[in-house]
Amino acid sequence: MSQPTTVDDPNKQSGYITNAMSVDVEDYFQVAAFENNIKREDWDSLPVRVEHNTQRILSLFAEYNIKATFFTLGWVAERYPGLVKEIVAQGHELASHGYGHQRATTQTPEVFKEDICKAKQLLEDISGVEVKGYRAPSYSIDHSNPWAHDELLAAGHSYSSSVYPVKHDLYGIPDAPRFPYRCENGLLEIPITTVKIRNKNIPFGGGGYFRFFPYWLSKWGINRVNQQDKAPAIFYFHPWEIDPGQPRQEGISFKSRFRHYLNLETMEKRLRSLVQDFKWHTMESVFLHHSTNPNQ
Structure with a gap:
């Protein structure tokens, strides 16, 4: 992996912190936990719930005047272009989650390049806006694929x-x-938000951890990053996490079942608390556009 150079964070100079809210737009059957149980070629034959669930998220954000970054799968955008246009029309940032939700660690540089370029072009053609951001499925850029950052820049x-x-x-x-x-x-x-405790990074960025931890603990962690580190937190979740009525998968491991279905019924209530307890904006606004950064 290339040697990192730490970026000076303009938020550290402000009197308050605006955090970055993000949504990974994918459906329940596309998660890595189910990849050995649900065939990719069967995706189009399964009940799709991502459009409805993402619309619910858009309504929730509109209710609280929240702007967020939607890291959207090209597969979803191709089938629901109206959803992509609605995300942009409501003032949110459109970003890429790749095309087919394949982990970068399972791809060659050539396949990865094809996937990210296809997704970026598709999202831009549908939306008419530049797609600046990318998030790898399952946070799959690590020490094994340092070339991924070069492909993203290219x-x-x-x-x-x-x-x-x-x-x-x-x-x-x-x-x-x-x-x-x-x-x-x-x-x-x-990077996704963590809190350092006894020299160990503890995840506080959202997703399954947000459903696993009691809300007060997640709130404490974000507050600690804001107040002690004087830095914005990054929060992420998926549309399927607010959908306790989604089809249940059979034949999956206990670990996968626990991670995927834990506390789905309380997720929306927790989100409502989260968006009221902290300030939120897009990844682009918080980290890229210093001139329009809500923390300036």
Whole structure:
């Protein structure tokens, strides 16, 4: 992996912190936990719930006047172009989650390049806006594929949010910087939020961790990053996480079942608390557009 150069964060100079809200737009059957149980070629035959669930998220954000970054799969955009246009029309940032939700660690540089370029072109053609950001499925940029950042820069991306500085069985770079840094090639990498406790990074960026931890603990972690580190937090979640009525998968491991279905019924209530307890804006606004940064 290229040697990072830490980025000076303009938020540290402000009297308050605006955090970055993000949504990984994918459906329940596309998650990595189900990849051995649901065939990719069967996706089009399954009940699709991502459009409805994303519309619910858009309504929630509109209710609280929240702007967010939607890291959208090209597969979803291709089938629901109206959803992509609605995301942009409501003032949110459109970013890429790749095309087919394949982990970068399972792809060759050539296949990865094809995937990210296809997704970026598709999203831009549909929306009419430049797609600057990218997030790898399952945070799958790590020490094994340092070439990924070079491919992202070559494809025209300005930043990546694909590194999780934690130890996990599917992803993570535990020794990566906790805050935004420039890769050797100049690409900005924006790692997912962690809190350092006893020299260990504890995940506080959202997703399954947000459903697993009691809300007060997640709130404490974001407050600690804002107040002690004087830095913005990055929060992410998926449309399927607010959908307890989604079809249940059979034949999956206990670990996968636990991770995927835990506390789905309480997720929306927790989100409502989260958007009211903190200030939120897009990844682009918080980390790229210093001149229009809500923290300035």
